[in-house]
Amino acid sequence: MADLIPYDARDGWIWYDGEFVPWREAKLHVLSHGLHYASCVFEGERAYKGRVFKLREHTQRLIDSGRMLGFEIPYSVQQLEEATVEAIRRNGLSDCYVRPVAWRGSEQMGVSAQRSKIHVAIAVWEWGAYYTDLRLTPALYRRPAPECAPVHSKAAGLYMICTLSKHAAEAKGFGDALMLDYRGYVAETTGANIFLVIDGALHTPIPDCFLNGITRQTVIELAKKRGIPVIERHILPEELARAQEIFVTGTAAEITPVRAIEDTPYQVGPVTRTLIDDFLALTRG
Numbered sequence: 001m002a003d004l005i006p007y008d009a010r011d012g013w014i015w016y017d018g019e020f021v022p023w024r025e026a027k028l029h030v031l032s033h034g035l036h037y038a039s040c041v042f043e044g045e046r047a048y049k050g051r052v053f054k055l056r057e058h059t060q061r062l063i064d065s066g067r068m069l070g071f072e073i074p075y076s077v078q079q080l081e082e083a084t085v086e087a088i089r090r091n092g093l094s095d096c097y098v099r100p101v102a103w104r105g106s107e108q109m110g111v112s113a114q115r116s117k118i119h120v121a122i123a124v125w126e127w128g129a130y131y132t133d134l135r136l137t138p139a140l141y142r143r144p145a146p147e148c149a150p151v152h153s154k155a156a157g158l159y160m161i162c163t164l165s166k167h168a169a170e171a172k173g174f175g176d177a178l179m180l181d182y183r184g185y186v187a188e189t190t191g192a193n194i195f196l197v198i199d200g201a202l203h204t205p206i207p208d209c210f211l212n213g214i215t216r217q218t219v220i221e222l223a224k225k226r227g228i229p230v231i232e233r234h235i236l237p238e239e240l241a242r243a244q245e246i247f248v249t250g251t252a253a254e255i256t257p258v259r260a261i262e263d264t265p266y267q268v269g270p271v272t273r274t275l276i277d278d279f280l281a282l283t284r285g
């Protein structure tokens with residue numbers, strides 16, 4: 001299985017600080033600030049037939065995420081987009097996942113690293129369905145408050161609570177964890193936004209302390225085009241039982257139906273099916 005090949009033992013080309021390097025040589029020093037202090041941001045993108053879906057939005061979010069961590073990525077939107085397109089072409093891919101990442105280098109160690117160099121890399125690889133038969137269980141950790149962390153940045157550090165929560169869910173036999181926010185409202189999974197279908201309307205949490213996913217925004221537009229009411233609001237975990245359908249959205253996850261939350265099963269209903277069809281048409285059409 002391709003996924004069992006370690007990511008540093010593959011072949012191809014990775015764009016690294018402005019040039020293409022052989023995949024296995026795309027290394028960094030162990031004394032990198034990004035590794036020790038999580039001064040690191042990244043993106044997750046998908047290309048369909050060689051074209052990255054919402055490339056501009058993702059590239060801008062990468063730059064904005066860096067600014068939220070106090071650093072400026074030393075490439076323009078255009079340079080990053082050209083590098084992305086070229087990485088896909090050089091690796092001979094057309095349907096693939098794209099992972100840009102930016103981090104503080106090894107010029108300084110310690111909490112402060114104002115003079116460190118900002119590094120950027122872009123890797124691409126084939127990545128199939130992110131979830132299969134998705135069942136959720138409550139997460140170990142909650143999404144932090146906006147006063148406690150740069151919650152709108154796709155910052156590596158924020159994924160610490162996601163990995164811990166996802167590992168705990170997997171250990172219990174579930175596909176992912178359902179994260180609440182700091183107030184106890186439903187937030188998202190560890191890597192995707194969540195939608196409930198209640199009596200024909202879409203209900204989704206207000207993204208005030210987690211990513212307003214690019215897929216989430218796309219699905220809201222698709223629903224509105226179909227005349228499906230969309231209600232963004234705070235959702236209590238008790239309300240999940242009232243939903244007839246539940247699905248999650250994300251670049252990797254695309255639109256994935258939730259089959260169960262703990263012991264409560266959910267059907268893949270008509271609203272989810274319609275939105276999946278519309279999303280497929282939009283991305284593959």
Ligand code: PMP
Nearest residue numbers: 190191192193213214215250251
């Ligand atoms: N929340 C989290 C924690 C994520 O990692 C992702 C994936 N980037 C999302 C939501 C969905 O964002 P998007 O649709 O922009 O990929």
